[in-house]
Amino acid sequence: MSEQKRVYRFGTDAQGNDVTEGGASMKFALGGKGANLAEMCRIGLPVPGGFTITCQTCVEYSGAGNVWPEGTLDEIDAATRDLEHRQGKSLGDPHDPLLVSVRSGAPFSMPGMMDTVLNLGLNDDSVQGLIEQTKNPHFAWDSYRRFIQMFSNVVLGIDSDYFENALTEKRMVAGVKSDSELTAEQLKELVCEFREIAAEHISADEHPELVIEGKAVFPTDPELQLKLAIEAVFGSWMNERACIYRKANGISDDLGTAVNVQVMVYGNKGETSATGVAFTRNPADGTREFYGDFLIDAQGEDVVAGIRNTEPISDLKIKPVFAQAGEQLESIFGILENHYRDMCDIEFTIEQGKLYMLQTRVGKRTASAALKIAIDMVGEGLISREEAVSRIDPAQLDQLLHPQFDTGSDIEVLARGLNASPGAAVGAIVFSSEDAVAAADEGRPVILVRWETNPDDLKGMVAAEGILTSHGGKTSHAAVIARGMGAPCVCGVESFSIDAANKEVRVDGADIVLHEGDIISIDGTSGIVVLGAVDLVSPELTGDLETILGWADTIRMDSSKGTPNRVRVNADNPADAKLALEFGAEAIGLCRTEHMFLGDRKNIIQSFILTDDEQVKAKALEDLLRVQTDDFLQMFRTMDGRDVVVRLIDPPLHEFLDDPRELEVAIAKREVEGAPADELEALRKRLRDIDGMVESNPMLGLRGVRLSIVYPDLPLMQVRAIATAAARLKRDEGLNPHPEVLVPLVAIAQEHVQTRAVIERVVAEVAEEFGIRLDIPVGTMFELPRACMVADAIAEHSDFFSFGTNDLTQTTFGFSRDDAEAKFIPIYLHKKILESNPFETIDDVVVELVKMAVDKSRATKDGLMCGVCGEHGGDPASIMKLFNVAGVDYVSCSPYRVPVARLAAAQAKLEAEQGFSTQDK
Structure with a gap:
């Protein structure tokens, strides 16, 4: 017998004493549903009794090839006997049967993704006991036919359409429109048909235990029904829709699901019974109102399935037969909100006028509702501003954008x-x-x-x-x-x-x-x-979003609780820079100058690259200097008084050239058209020149700082454009531009040293020309593991560090981002070789490289500014690691991710300083 406890009780004993084991803090063992059922029992709410089988059991069961851990079935059997004793009923009893539901319950809410079985325990004998106890044959036979259909689909894998078709045919023959109009005798006939359909489609290979004398039969033994249902719910953890949902919501596959076995209560016992789903506040807009739907004479699955149009929860109290239950439910709304200090999602059933709570959890909500609820609860004194900020999912802010x-x-x-x-x-x-x-x-x-x-x-x-x-x-x-x-x-x-x-x-x-x-x-x-x-x-950052982000900024910039967590933007043009300021960016963390060479300027850079004529080269550089100076004038004017980190040209030069294969096609076409020989020769020379620049591995070839060393004229032109724009704005317009030059792809300290000397010389020349002082810091971009290893040596000659974690991830893994994400990373994720895409959420080893470089730099030069630019700068999970593990000063991201980064940066500060964690998904 295993010593690990795998089954936990909830509810009361036969004398009404609470015997619940566990509570809300045990969601990783009991799942969200099981933990909250236990918690509701502890605070005295009316919850049908039952027991929960742990998530860890699911993981072990699945990991062992669907083999039960030793002793688990004995523990489940003991819990079943205990539940029977508490209820004074037993499974399969022909006079007063115990019927149960079997439901999934993962640590994080996954609505509708896994499987449920209701009315378990019915067979030809126990249905007679249900009739005897309820005096309602229609209800009993309807429950039995529902059970066969649901069990057959969920547990036996039989398509529900077989049963729906039989049900439709029965209605047509009977001349009625709805299932409820069928007579008890017709439902009894349907039960027999359903059992035959099930038997016909049961796979003997998958369920040999259901084969008797060579023929498959629908299981009638309640103990076998329960075992198979629990196994099916465990199995649904890995069904396709659940896996897709977890991937989309960042939930680990390793958590498993708990299984909750609970006494059935019925909302389909006639006009005095009902079932519903409710929220303590409006999950769409956050309004403080009782929100939800209910159905009279229905089971819970009918509400969420949309089979019948529901009634609003507000109508519950105005119906005399439900008025008392409605008042009690409204009171429970308040109890749950005050207990959980959050908006709650509730499932309930009213059985012949008596209210039962079947589930509660912190409710899912839209982004706008999340903001309003958090702000309102601060105003109501339920939570603090820090808690409000920590509760908002940063990724959810995308909804508002x-x-x-x-x-x-x-x-x-x-x-x-x-x-x-x-x-x-x-x-x-x-x-x-x-x-x-x-x-x-x-x-x-x-x-x-x-x-x-x-x-x-x-x-x-x-x-x-x-x-x-x-x-x-x-x-x-x-x-x-x-x-x-x-x-x-x-x-x-x-x-x-x-x-x-x-x-x-x-x-x-x-x-x-x-x-x-x-x-x-x-x-x-x-x-x-x-x-x-x-x-x-696109909407603007106003109202509740502005309030929450304002609170977030106060938290992340609080220097009394450590270094501020700053947020910058990646922007390559004035429009993006202006938008980023509106979204709350503090500075530009990365301006990629090569983006300024595209469009109608591509011909200029191409003429510089491909010509051997020095005069043509000089003219191209002159033209580029003019347009780049104009670009920087607009950028620095937009960002007046704020830092603008300008990266020197980074990609390989061949990226600015025509596709050689497309050029070959063009040449062939012109040959067919009879083009003049001199035109064809010019095209062929262009093709030879382009082919001559082809590299075997261009992303690790002649790019970054290497271009500055091999082709110094190009970066010299860029530095002159940066310095000229800054000098002109400073002298002629009285503005306060703050450009900073970033040297990319440094691996060797001397690369930075020599490039910096050239940059400083050009800046000094421009300053002298304009007769003003120019102070333009020069920083290093870290994209290579070797640079991280020698960061202390580089720091002696650098004014700031910027980590290009996109390329640092490529060079750490040896992955080509463009190829890997399309060709094999999805397979790696599916096979669990990788837990997440390292180009979306930063890898821990890459974080360690960043941390190493930050630590080395500050040991050499105390207080050296270190930041991160790229996709990771806008990913909430990466932001948490970059601030709290690597110790960077800022992250820089695309304009539309700035609000997300501001909130995530505040949450990182809260987690580091006060132990708050973001709200569960």
Whole structure:
């Protein structure tokens, strides 16, 4: 017998005494659902009893090839006997049966991604006991047919369509429209049909235990039903939709899911019973109101599946039969919010007037709702400003930077639905997840249009620009998943009659038929649908977002609690620089000068590279000096008084040249057309010159500082343009430009020393020419592991360090970013060779290299400014490592990531100084 405890009880004993083991702090053992069920029991809420099998059991079971850890089945059996004793009922009892649900519950919320089995324990004998106890044969037989269908699908892997088709045929023969109109006798007949369907499709190879005398049968032994259901829930941890969801939300595959076995309570016992999903505040906009949906005479799955249109939770109290339960539920809302100090997501059932709590968790919400709730709770005294800042997921801020409908657009509303997830999207209609994925692969924006989504649609939901459903409420699958992803979503568009098979939509009342490929626009903020494309605009940083970011800036810049965590921007033109200032960037951490050579200036740089004529070279440099000086004038004017780190030309020169293969095609075409011989010879010479510059490994070839040494005229021109622009603004306009020159791809200290000497000479010449003092710092860009090893020697001659972690990752791993991300990194992630893409979230070894260089530099030159530029500078997980492990002074990222970086930088300061951690996903 294993000594590790694998099963934990929750609920009360037969005398009403609490026997709960565990609580909210044990979510990594009990999963979020199990931990919160235990917590609700501890604070005295009405929770049906049960037990939880730990996440660690799932991991061991799966890791051993679906073999149970020693002693676990005995522990589950003991917990089952204990639950029977507590309830005074037993599984399979023909007179008063115990029926249970079997539900998943991972440490982090994964709504709808894994499997559930309800009504477990029913068979031909126990259904008679259920009839005897409830005096309701219709309810009993309906529960039994639901159990067979759900068990067959979830546990036995049988397609639900077989059962749905049989159910539809039964309704047609009976001449009724809804399942509830079928008689008890008809439901009993359906149970027999369902068992036959199941037996016909059971795989004997996968389930040999269900083969009796050579024939597969649906299991009737409740103990076997329970064992198979638990195994199926464990197995659902690795189903495709769960894996996709975890990847999209940064959840580790190694956590496993717990399994909760809980006494069934029924919301489908007639008109005095109901089931629902609720939030203690509005998860779409954060308003303090009771928000959610419920269904009368239904089971919980019916609410989220969108099978029937729900009623708003606010109507619960005005229905006399539910008034008392509604008052109690409202009171529990307050208890849970005060206990968890956050907005809570709740599942409940009312069985013949009595309220039961089936689940609570910190509720998922949109970015705008997260901001409002955090700010309101600070005002209510529930949390501090520091807690408010720590609770916002930085990545979620992207939702607020997504486009909205341009208010100046003249739009005609085609249809209306529920504003399920904010933001706007424009795209072509597709009717399946497969088509959405295919369109995304081709770069075509689409709107996924469905009757209602289900967990298998996750791939398409991720791929689509937006989601539209004709059924389901604000707590339906589509709404919950879209809000979590930050995707615009409109649900419950009842005027859309969707025919997915024929790929068309009939719009009731509009005499319009939409087909696959037609363009529509949706606004998930207001819940409207528009035919055709609507102009979209990006929002501004105002209101709640401005408040939270203001608090974040105060926290990250608090010098009394350590070095400020600064945020800069990567910007190569005045427009990006202006936008970055609006988004709160403090300075430019990287201006890539080579980007200034593109467009109509490409011919100038090409003429410099390819000519042997010194006069042509000189003219090209003169032209480049003029345009680069103008560029820097605008950049420095925009950033007046702020640092602008300008990197000298970095990429290999061949990147500015024509594609030699395209040039070969052009030559062949001109030959066919009979072009003059001198033209053809000029083209062939150009091709020879380009081929002569080809390198076997250009990313490790003649680039960066090596260009400054081999072709000094080009970087000299750039330094002169930088210094001239600064001098002109300082002398003629009275401005205060702060340019800094960055030397890229240094590996050897002498590379920096010699290049710096040339830079200082040019700056001195320009200063003398303008008759002013110019102080332009010269820094080093670290992109190579060797540079990190000799950072102390480089620091003696450098004014600041900037780490190009994109290239540092390439050279540390020996990965080509352009090739690796397309060809083998996805395979590495799938095979668990890599936990995450190192070009998205910085690798720990790369962090150690940065830390080594920072430590070495400051041992040589105390207080040397060190920053990071590139993609990692805008990734929240990387930002945490860079500030708290590597010890850098700033991160620099693209303009639209600046708000994300500001918040993440504040959270890094909180985690380092006060022990706060960001809110759970």
